[in-house]
Amino acid sequence: MEPGAPETPEMVVLYPLASKRCTGRERMTLDEVTITRAILAEQMQVMLDHLELDVAVVGGGPAGLTCAALAAENGHRVAVIEKKLSIGGGMWGGGMMFPRIVVQDEAVRILDRFGIRHHEHAKGYHVASSVESVAKLTAAVADAGAEFFNLTTVEDVMIRGDGRVSGLVINWTAVEMGRLHVDPLTIACRWTVDATGHDAVVAKLLERKGGLVQVKGERSMWADRAEQGVVSHTREVFPGLIVAGMAANAVAGEYRMGPIFGGMLLSGERAAELIGSSERNRKQK
Ligand code: 48F
Numbered sequence: 001m002e003p004g005a006p007e008t009p010e011m012v013v014l015y016p017l018a019s020k021r022c023t024g025r026e027r028m029t030l031d032e033v034t035i036t037r038a039i040l041a042e043q044m045q046v047m048l049d050h051l052e053l054d055v056a057v058v059g060g061g062p063a064g065l066t067c068a069a070l071a072a073e074n075g076h077r078v079a080v081i082e083k084k085l086s087i088g089g090g091m092w093g094g095g096m097m098f099p100r101i102v103v104q105d106e107a108v109r110i111l112d113r114f115g116i117r118h119h120e121h122a123k124g125y126h127v128a129s130s131v132e133s134v135a136k137l138t139a140a141v142a143d144a145g146a147e148f149f150n151l152t153t154v155e156d157v158m159i160r161g162d163g164r165v166s167g168l169v170i171n172w173t174a175v176e177m178g179r180l181h182v183d184p185l186t187i188a189c190r191w192t193v194d195a196t197g198h199d200a201v202v203a204k205l206l207e208r209k210g211g212l213v214q215v216k217g218e219r220s221m222w223a224d225r226a227e228q229g230v231v232s233h234t235r236e237v238f239p240g241l242i243v244a245g246m247a248a249n250a251v252a253g254e255y256r257m258g259p260i261f262g263g264m265l266l267s268g269e270r271a272a273e274l275i276g277s278s279e280r281n282r283k284q285k
Contacts, residue, residue: 050079050147055275056168056189057081057146058154058202061089062261063245064195065137066110066268072144074276079187080146083153083173088134089197090246095259099130104227107262110269114140133261154196157205157241158186164240165192165206191275193242195268198256200247206238213237216253218246226257234270236278244271 055071057064060082072078080087094100103111105124111117114136118128141148151173158167171184194202198218206212226249233248243251244267257263 046147047149050077050149051187053077053079053187053189054279055079055191055193056187057193057195058168059089059195059197059245059247060084060087060138060148060150061195061197061245062091062133062137062264063197063247063268063271064089064193065134065141066265067193067195067244067271068146068268069114069137069140069144070269070272071275072141072146074272076275076279078141078144078146080141080148081152081154081168081170082148082150083176085151087138087148087150091130091134091261091264094130100127101130101133101259101261102127103265104260104262107265110262110265154202155184157192157202158188162239165202165238166190166240168192190240190279191242192240193244193271193275194247195244195271197246198250200243200250202241203237203243203247203251206241213241213251215251218250219253219255221258222255223257223260226255227260227263229254230257230263230267231270234267234274236274242271242274244268 054076055078057068057078057080060080064080065087068078068080086092091101092099103118103126108118108126111126111128116128116133116136118126121127152170153173153176154168155171155176156169157165158169160166167186167188169184169186171182175182192202194200196202200215203213203215207215229252230245230249233252233254234242234244235248236242237251245264246256248267249256
């Protein structure tokens, strides 16, 4: 084929200017409409491909990201739905805007698994950069094949005849912020992970809609107790709905822990394990 020749007749129609390929020596001519079309067409396809998920992780904080990366590594079709522009939740800011997090011995293997550098400040207390932690967890989610839907708010769940949470009702965060009256859309998922942090948004939705889940609300600071609790409170609180991270402690009426993050990583790992073992059992039946 001649350098610069359009590859297919369809390309000429869809991308009249872009269809002339750059040979490497000449500068390509950029076409704004082609850029627009590329974004719209590609993202629309990504959205269509993710209308039916194995795992929808609501909230892109440390617990949600860990869960999403590990669930996707296990072969599940996973998406992270995050209402803010940026992924990372409460981890970016470290402690009181000092961008460092502390991770205890038990969870250091998770830092290592995702290539997050750390060093031991005092015996058992490992320190990592919060920015590096978010970046590497986020990269791990992407590398494992999960998709991100940021700027998207979960505003309700779908529960049909089987009595499971089997889907999420979503809308653009901008619609919520603008208090606009715009109907949402719905995606289906076998598993929902409420990783929305202190607010435990999905669990609270179920509480409001018929008291299907009880959210006791988190208690004050007690790092040691809270860090232990967050892993054991990571569980299926309603068919199809797992709570992870601070949402698990909020549901259980457990303490908070501040900027120690081992429990968040371990809780995300536990959520992925619960999904994995439940799916294996289901497939064996
Ligand atoms: O708060 P967040 O980081 O939750 P986490 O993973 O970690 C908690 C720690 O950051 C910290 C702590 C550790 O010591 O206590 O607070 O449990 O992340 C929750 C994410 O959920 C998003 C929110 O923007 C944040 O990024 N989120 C909240 N509500 C919704 C949502 C919603 N309705 N739809 C989508 N995302």
